[in-house]
Structures are given as C-alpha cells and as structure tokens.
Amino acid sequence: MLSDNVATDLEEAGVVHACDRWLGLDDARRAALLALPGDVRDLLDEGSADDTTVTAVRAALDAVQLIPRVLSGLSHCRTSTRLLGAEAALPVGVAPMDRLMRFHPEGEIATARAAAAAGVPCAVGMRSGHLLEVVTAECPDTWFQLPGLPDRVLAAALVDRAESAGCRALIVSAHPGDARDTAFSWTDLAWLRGQTELPLVVEGVLHPDDAAHAVHLGADAIVVSHHGTRQLGTVAPGVSLLPAICDAVAGRAEVLLDGGIRSGTDVLKALALGASGVLVGRPVLWGLAADGQRGVERILSLLRSQLEDVMVLAGCRDVPQARRLDHLTQGGDARFRR
Template sequence: MADPVRTDLPTPRPAPAGPTDDRPPVCLGDFAELARAAVPPGVWDYVDGGSGAETTLAANRAALDRVAVLPRMLTGVDDPRTAATLLGREQAMPVVVAPMAYQRLLHPDGESALAAAAGAAGVPYALSTLSSTTIEEVTAAGAGPVWFQLYWLRDRALVADLLDRAHTAGCAALMVTVDVPVLGRRRRDVRNGFALPPDVTAANLPGGRDDLAHTGTPGVSAIAAHTGAVFAPALTWADLDWLRDRTPLPLLVKGILDPRDAVRAVQVGADAVVVSNHGGRQLDGAPATATVLPEVVAAVDGRAEVLLDSGIRSGTDVLRALALGATGVLLGRPMLWALAAGGRAGAETALALLATELRDALTLAGCADPAAARDLRTLTGG
C-alpha cells in the first residue's frame, strides 16, 4: 500500500507560475520552486550552487540520467518491500538524509524538524558538525537513528569533545567528511558576499568560533572564511587511524571518488564509504559520483558498504544507485527544499513521495526489495 502523501503543506509565499502553483508537490523536484520562493536569494544560491563553473554539479544529474536499468519480467512482484539494512540495522528505505550545514537558514525549526521527519519515515538522519542546532537537541528531536558527521577541525581537543558529545547523545554512527581541506570556491556566495544572519550559528562550536561566518564583506564568502579558519587542511590517513581507535561507532568515510582511497578507507577500518563529490561543491571538474560508483564497489569487494551521494532526486535514482552496486544513498538538497517549503510537514511529504517512487520503481523493475535491485543490469547512454 502506498504511503499517504500530505496535501496540507503551507506555502510561505506564492510560488512562481508552474507545475506546483496551487497544487501539492508530486515529486521532490516540485519542492525546489516552493523553496526558492520561501527564502532570500542569497540563501537560495548558498543551497543551490556549486563550486567553480558548476561543471561537476551539472555532471551529477547528467550521469544519473544516462543510467538505464534493465527491468526483469515475470518475477511475480506486486508489493515490494523498500526496507534495507544499513550498517547492520534495518531502515525503511536504503536512504540517509545527508549532512547539511545551517538548516535554520531554511526554516526556524531547522535540523530538529528534518531529524524528526527522517525518524518518522524510518530512515537515518546525518547531523553536520556545522549544524545550527546542537547535537543534543537534534538527538532528542529525532525518532530514529542520528548519524554524526564530523569535519576535522584544527583544534584536536574540540574534535575529541564533539566525539564524546556524539557518543553521549546516542548517535548511531560516525561519518567523517574527507573532501574539505578547504572550502571549494563557490562563486555565487562570493558574488553575494554571503554571510550567516545573526540568529543562525554553528551551534556545536564554542561561542565566538563562528564569528567570521557572520562577517559580511563584498566579494568574500564569509562561510569560506570561517571554514578556512577552523578546518584542518592537512587531514591524513593517520588521523583516520586515530579516529577509528577513538570511536566504537560504525565509521563511514565520506568524500571518496578514487577506488584506491576506498580500499585504504577499508584498511583503516571503515564500515562504509560514501562516494561523494560534496554535491558538486568542492573540486569542480571532479567526476560525477554515478560514473565512478561501479569502480569503487568493485574495489571494496564487499568488505564495506558503499553509499552514493550527490544528485539523487527520485526513487528511480535510488534504484539506479542500487543497480550500480550501492548499498544505499544520501539525499541532500531536496530535503532542504522540502524543509524550506513546509518545515517538518514538508520533509515528511518529501520522504513519503520518495518511498512511493521507490516502491513503484522496484515493482516496475521486477524486484521484491532493494537487495534484488543490486542484481539488475545497467546500460549507460539510454
């Protein structure tokens, strides 16, 4: 039976004429224009933009669109399960709400609302180090597992403190992001001189550690200035060895593109690698994640889970990722769109739509569950 779809979403301001005008969203993409109408232009550019010429940002979507899945016939499937196991725990879908910073830019309830929506949908929520709500508040708000995403900071004592807080708060996994030695040059933010408003802070950092993020200067991204001051630019595999010894939680390494790095992450003790180019927001010219995913899966060879990040927009995309060998996916920008459009209710609707789309895709592909989808064949190019 299909999940119910909310039709009572608030619209903060009238959306531009288009497919969502006066009608409820029917896909994740419908939330984009609702979100764009709901937030200031600078915030929209911060969420929507990529680095450089946004080549990699566009490539993520194009690569997924080129993946054709060969459905199987006469399999007798009419009501597939969407449930899948991630890091040893069954989830309602092979989907994780991706870690994304400063969610109170999109809605006053921010991370707490999105975590609660993820919990209600039965999927994990990954909380960013740069969240605008504390670890403790978010774990209290979420009805489901919260995974803590760690950015490596120059202050090792602060890294240790964040780990201790994540453990104490009951986080179910630790995801370390390794592709941000410095922030990618995001031209939209530079042009806008983008800075955080006073009421949106890096809530997990000690007071004053995010002052630079609030200092608006023409032609300068305050976000980039802040991360340049607090992030450690020279993270090494030795640091990951320290981290593996420091935490008993399942460990995910996010930001992997080269299969050789995936193998090294497994050797360090990672339980999963996340194939990610940071949503096209770091090295512009890096490959689309769907393009390198099969090579990473082959290199890991079952020794760890492999999740796909960057560009997922539909249940069909989840099916594509599974067919390419992924264990699951991270879902990013669409959840921010939904949060901006309707807070927790918007996010719940988006995840319900995704579940319906995934169920339909599995049925049409002849798969009884996500595990079966990993046996499908794919073609590239249509």
C-alpha cells in the same frame, strides 16, 4: 486529484498542506525558491565551477539505463534494508548538512523528526543550529559528521560528546573545507578509528584506491560524494565511479552515494550500480525551506512511493534484488549478472 480550487480551500482550512500537492521533488524545489530570500535561494541552488559538476552528475545518472526483469508476478516490494547495522525503511538517509536554520527556523529539529517519521537515518553536521543532544532526542538513528580535524584533542571531545548524545554513527569528511584546509590525513583517520566503537563513515571519496585504504583502516562505510558540488569543480560524477569503488571495497564495507538523487528511479539506479543506499541533501532542503518538517516528510514519502513503483516495474521484490538489477550506460556495455 483535487481541483485547484478545492485544494486551495482545504489548505486555507488547515486540512491539507501545500506540500501534499507536490507530485515530484522538483515541485518542492520550485516552492522553496519562491519561499526563500535571494541570498539564501542562491546558496541553495548553486554548485561550483559554473555548475559544471551539477550538470555532469545529472547527465551521468540519466545515462544509466536499467534492464528490467519481466513476468515477475510482483504487485508490491519491500524497500526496507539495513544501513550500518540498523533497520531502515528505505535505502535512503538524510545527508549531513550545516546550519539548516537558514532555510527554516526549526532546521535540524524538523529534519530529524521527519527522518524519524520516515524510518531513515539522519546525519547532522557540527555546525547545527540546534544542540546535538536535542537532535538525537528527535531521531534515534542520528549520524554525526565530524570535520577532518587534525586537532586530536578537539576531535576526541567531539567523539565523546557524540557518543554521550546517543549518536549511532560518525561521519568524517575526507574532503577539505577549502584549498588551505588539507591537514587531515590517513594517519588521523587511523587514530580516529581507535577512539570509538561507533560505526565510522568516510565521506567524500571518489577514487577506488582511497575507498579501499579507508576500509583497510577500519571504515564501516564509504560515501561517494563531491560535497554537494560546492568544492572542487569539474570532478568526475560519483555515480560514474560507483561501480569501481564497490569493486574495490568488495563487500567489506557499505557504499553510499551522495549527490544528484532526485527521484526513486535515481535511488534504484544507485542500487543497481552496487550502492547499499543513498544520502539525500538538496531535496531535503527544498522540503524544509518550503514547509518545514511536513515538507521533509513529503520529500521522503515521494522517494518511497517512487522507489516502490520502479522496483515493481523492474521486477525487484526487495533491495538485495535491486542491487543485482542489470543495467547499461550510454555508449557502454550491459552488465549482466549471472
């Protein structure tokens, strides 16, 4: 590792960037909080209900204990996989987020470029600060998030635009934006499935029965998520519900975990619990706020190197084997796959 003085000199000369010195995702968080004004900083770091859900999500991930296989002879592994039918370098995608220009002037553009460079999908929200067509030009594997719209005329227009722009999948948010916005229903989801041949992702699912019903109506993937912990507080952590949801889906659709991922070890835990992959939100915002595109690239690079390390240490040669990794939770029984 470079000494602080040498690294500072190289940064000033433009040879290296500050983000190159990040050793973990929390380094990016600290850099982002220093770079942002107070109101935006608070938005980036807050959750709902006095952060009780944020704390519960972290505790649930920490409670998952992996049971590695030994004498595997592995010195490297393959982190590549397929997400919604397309090749991805990692079982990781950028979660849908809105108005990223609050955190960096290049917002969604920088994020999409970083995702494309890392070889992972990038979801974009309807309230993007940049035209959807511009974003999809930067990342060929762009997923577009639709809000839960009961207005079918507007929803159809948005679907047409996403298809024309080259989006590769649609995400529909199953959780309401606020307590008064609850009109979107299963009937609307069934109608939406009939409007497009693009893969349809239902995001915001926490109950196994809801996951099973969404798949019955044609969902290609389920995102287990509590919307960045910004909505209803004191809900159960998605990671705790992940095995039951995977059981309910029973391989008929992909299951992604969105929430609380802070390291490659967290990614491996999600895979071991049955997920096809994860979506990453706040760490991407940390990288974006601290150093734009380069910062997001560094976040995704850290996740990749960490995942490679822990997969080898756990004896997993590839993602399918990682999804069969045995584990236990504190106070629970070990789950051994025979």
